[in-house]
Amino acid sequence: MDEKGVIKFDCKWKETKPFPESEIELLNNWRNKLYGLGLIGVYPNGIGFGNVSVRIVKSNNFFVSGSATGKVPKTDGSHYAKVTGWDFAGNMLACEGPVKASSESLTHAAIYEADAAVNGIIHVHHKALWERMMGKFPTTSKKVEHGTPEMAAEVMRLMLSGKTREVRFIVMGGHEEGVLTFGNTIGDAGEVLLHYFGQL
Numbered sequence: 001m002d003e004k005g006v007i008k009f010d011c012k013w014k015e016t017k018p019f020p021e022s023e024i025e026l027l028n029n030w031r032n033k034l035y036g037l038g039l040i041g042v043y044p045n046g047i048g049f050g051n052v053s054v055r056i057v058k059s060n061n062f063f064v065s066g067s068a069t070g071k072v073p074k075t076d077g078s079h080y081a082k083v084t085g086w087d088f089a090g091n092m093l094a095c096e097g098p099v100k101a102s103s104e105s106l107t108h109a110a111i112y113e114a115d116a117a118v119n120g121i122i123h124v125h126h127k128a129l130w131e132r133m134m135g136k137f138p139t140t141s142k143k144v145e146h147g148t149p150e151m152a153a154e155v156m157r158l159m160l161s162g163k164t165r166e167v168r169f170i171v172m173g174g175h176e177e178g179v180l181t182f183g184n185t186i187g188d189a190g191e192v193l194l195h196y197f198g199q200l
């Protein structure tokens, strides 16, 4: 488990009040459902894992789980950030909200940028699922660590190859236990994940 829970990008964060529940309700419902299944949570060493996001309509901005919120059993509008810009080459991400954006936000950004039809993304950790899908589904290089511009580039490469369009599933080869699913809605992303999770 190499997730350090540390934001590796240059985070330009503007602190704001919590978001109204109406803005993050569907996203939050999925997050709490996945927490209940153990797919989002916290390792015994205190490091959180897993995150979810939704695109803000007709923009490249998105709401994403806040950094270090994996330990929270029931999240609300105080546990999300709105990502408002990024620069892969500069390893920079701009966000606002009551907390900073998840350390894996650049990976989410790559998916939204690569495919305008994607409006929801889920990243969870599950060892058996990760091992089973490795190589069967589009898989990022084992040499590439989570939360880096290289991971965003790997995810972008797979998205643009067209191989992810049907399966809507990416295995993060160099990020132990990490997988990504996505879809036209966060519900679609959740259904893809639960379909394969249910087959274990």
Ligand SMILES: [Zn+2]
Pocket (backbone or CB within 6 Å): 003, 049, 050, 104, 123, 124, 125, 146, 175, 178
């Ligand atoms: Zn992860």
